[in-house]
Amino acid sequence: MRIFHKKVGTLLLFDYFCFKIRPNFVRRRNFFHPQTKFFSSADEIYFDCATNSAQPHSRMLSILIPAYNHDCRPLARTLSQQADSLSCPVEIIVADDGSDDTRLRSLNAEIAALPHCRYIMREENVGRAAIRNFLAGEARGEWLLFMDCDGQVVYLRFLQNYLDAAHDCDVVCGGIVHTQQFLTAHNRLRYDYERRAEQRFTAQARQQDAELPFRTFCFMIRREAFERVRFDESFRHYGYEDVLFGRQLRAAGLVIRHIDNPLENTDIETNPVFVAKTEEALRTLRDHESLFADDVRLLRLVRRLQSWHLLPLVRRLAALIAPPLRRNLCTDRPLTRLFDLYKLCYYCQL
DSSP states (O other): HHHHHHHHHHHHHHHHHIIIIOSSSSOSOEOOSSEEEEOOOSSSSESSSOOOSSSOEEEEEEEEEEESSSOOOOHHHHHHHHHOOOOOOOOEEEEEEOOSOHHHHHHHHGGGGSSEEEEEESOOOOOOHHHHHHHHHHOOEEEEEEOTTTTTOOTHHHEEEEEEEHHSOOOOOOEEEOGGGGGTSSSSSHHHHHHHHHHHHHHHHHHTTTTSOOOOOEEEEEHHHHHHHHHOOTTTTTSSSSHHHHHHHHTTTTEEOOOOOOEEOOOOOOOHHHHHHHHHHHHHHHHHHOSSSSSSSHHHHHHHHHHOOHHHHHHHHHHHHHHHHHHTTTTOOOGGGGGGHHHHHHHHHH
């Protein structure tokens, strides 16, 4: 009996050490617990409350969320609650793409304790395209529902709406919305720009006009369809990987259904940050412009100017007006309608 008590005491001490005293993650070791599975390798650390089998499940919905320097817990909690009401099995996988904010990485590790959820912490930042391909490789569902980590669920039947639309199609796109809830004096440029886009990118307009850019903020795709296209991992930096992905979907003849079932964007950047991100996206476009035909309106305009032999003149004018345009766009009172002009000026100087 004394030996039995010693064994029990040792196990209890081990359990307390691993899950109370130690941090919320364990590196380069395997620890098993009745409810939570931890697995780590040189590149990533897994926190798993669901089954860790890699076998595909014909009826499962896999919700895939790439994360970078953002608190994903509110989104994961909402999705976990909605998943309880679905008739099909659901897995929610959040993968941190090498965030440099250690506090947020630690907070997001709590996601592993939610029903249906897994959390994977990767050490290296591989970019927006590669992290989505990685998530698809981890998923086991027939349908893959991708969403950005800074989204917020709008509808109580958000997940069910996607499942209801998943017939006679390969892709379901729900859209993105922005509300005044997150509007401040310092982020009006992004807010006004996106609100104008929403008026043009309604579900009906997206369904009727295949030339409108495809946005990956929130969309669902059959696993077999995704394996035919996948994201181009040469896109390491911000911008236009979603536009190319939409082009590849259409080129593959996949059927896309657009519905009004959006996520709300909760992370509206300040004006200077949004201008800097736009410049990064334009540099990405310049590096990959050979991959695009007429899918990008800015490229169509630049090529038209080139065919008219006006590009040298536009470059000289851009060098003069781009600096004051940028200064205005970074203020708290930006002239949003000049934003497209600034994008043209910036791109022509690359």
